[in-house]
Amino acid sequence: MNTRVTMAEVAAAAGVSTMSVSYTYNQPSRVSSATRDRVHAAATQLGYTGPNRAARSLRNGKHNSIGVVLGENLTYAFEDPQARRFLTGIADACLEANTALVMLPNLHSDNDNARIRDAQVDGYVLWTTEIDDPLLDVLVGTGRPTCIQGGPHHPGVEWIGIDDRAAADAVATAAMTEHARPAVVALRPDSRRESTTLHGAEPSDISMPVTRARLEGYRDACVRLGLDWAAVPTLFTTHNARAEGDRAARLLLQDDVVDTLLVMSDELALGVLDAAAATGVDIPTQLAITGWDDSTVAASAGLTTVAQSLFDQGRSAARWVLGLSAAIDSAAWSIEERVSTGRRNGPQTETNMV
Template sequence: MGTPAGRRPTLREIAQRAGVSVMTVSYAFNDPDRVSDARRERVLAAAAELGYQGKNPWATALRRGRAGALGVVFSEHLTYAFTDPQATDFLAGVASVCAEEGLGLTIIPTVGDTEDAQRVAAAPVDGYVFWTTRSDDPCLDAAANTHRPCAIQGGPTHDGFVRVGTPDRAAAAAIARVGLVGGVRHPVVLSFSLDTDRVARSGYGIAPDTARMPVTFDRLAGFQDAIAEAGLDWDATFVLALARNDRDEARRALTSVLAAGTPVDLVLSTSDELALGAVEALRDHGLSIPDRVAVTGWDDGPSAQAAGLSTVRQSLYDQGRVCGAVAAGLDVTGTDPEWQIVPRSSTRVSGTAR
């Protein structure tokens, strides 16, 4: 006899019907290799008797030992995956691997609560792709402990994971050097959020090591390296660490700084979106680019090219493909993507491309 119509059976009900523990049922669903064939068949039979078979992708997954899907874990609001240009490029790269390999794609949002790790571990996926997160994110251990293939874009490094991404600190220093010419004395930094709490922070000399997001830390540290090389003081550098990688938020933040009379002759940005917001704010204030204020970005998307933005060229689509291939268990020959500095008209003197 099955469960009442409209209600799916619980793991406990399946366990009672199969005469096994709830943990055994959980392992049968989430990690079939940890359960004997005999016990897995008992779980399957009990699930079918209770009306579970055919209503949940795990029924099919149990039979073949694979879910037929990759999971992408975002430590962001779920809409970020579809609205941020860099995130959508990356996701498209992962999806291209799924399409080629006949795999589904499951987006696993994390919201910062105690159930995040359980949600990740229980996801019906064959491998994980993480968008960059904190090094102490419990979801990293949760994914690694499933013994499924795991990849992460931009870090942190973590046991059981393959990291895919540019050397952010070196690239940040390189693009900052392109901007730090022509007598720059007052650089301002437009940055990603410092932490997964997505709280905006601003002030002079915000230390890079206050950033708990590896990408933010590395890019701030690279900017700091180049600023020190130029003989300037990081403590005199105004930093705007925004809540989101959002062009409008960047425009509003820099507008506020300009209105307060903060001196600015260079804006170093951790993304093209933030840099383009800065361009809008500077033009609103009648400040010519690059004569009065130079601007640098990061990613080199179509909008950056159209705006003549000096930036770091990288392909998040390609990085998504590499991460997807790792998570799918495919042979991957290289995880260090190509990058180069692209000087354009938003900086005062062209540098040399790397």
């Protein structure tokens, strides 16, 4: 755990804002001489030598930038609503620290590890990756602070995220109060872009930790409710997109044996709503649907979903990497339970969890 004195601690001791401390070291003309004196006095008392990212000379090996590693094409960062939320949180922390943000896609090609390792950055924030991704050991070897969202847990790498397994259990339980023939629309299980459908999918076979944990939670709920997990189909999607959710739903609903779709993202769930509307499936009478992330569009559609703030997670991860915070803030989740018709909002309840 990082124990160096932070900007926030200096700001508290000086009785000023964190931004005033940042300006004192990087744009001193933007604060009064009295404020600068108070900040420098507090810094001396606490043994603070300046912002981590401000020691940017070649002699000290600092670059005043943070690397964001995505296991996706760069376009994903702009197209996926949840990735945008996460990146906006990182950008907010970079703004606070007057630090650049460098996008580093990790598509598991031969030269990705070396390119990311040699990037001119002071630390890394990673979007979730595979459990056995060799990049994790590479980043630990750089000695630079590294934080990953969603996992996997890895020695030397800080982690931020929610309890995906417990959240999946809770949202599946909420969906199956009046329905008992579930299927799962899952995020891809590994770095390959292949779609497949399995009955009784084994979570331990999944290398993506978020997909694994959510599948475990869905299974927990089914088993507790007396359902045969071996009979539950799981369709693994190729990517997280509304059109992919539409395709998955049409495949799973074609035999009319499913009355609940447990879906691992709001984007996919919105595609399920599209398929239901196009095929005349009545929601919620004939089909219950759950999503994940509580996007604005999902709320408008009335989806029951798992709410988490990826903005807060991105900001907290980046602040830790930048030395603005000595610890990772805990990430909370809740179940937003609604009655969805795909056209209007319904009643809503909330269960808060950490």
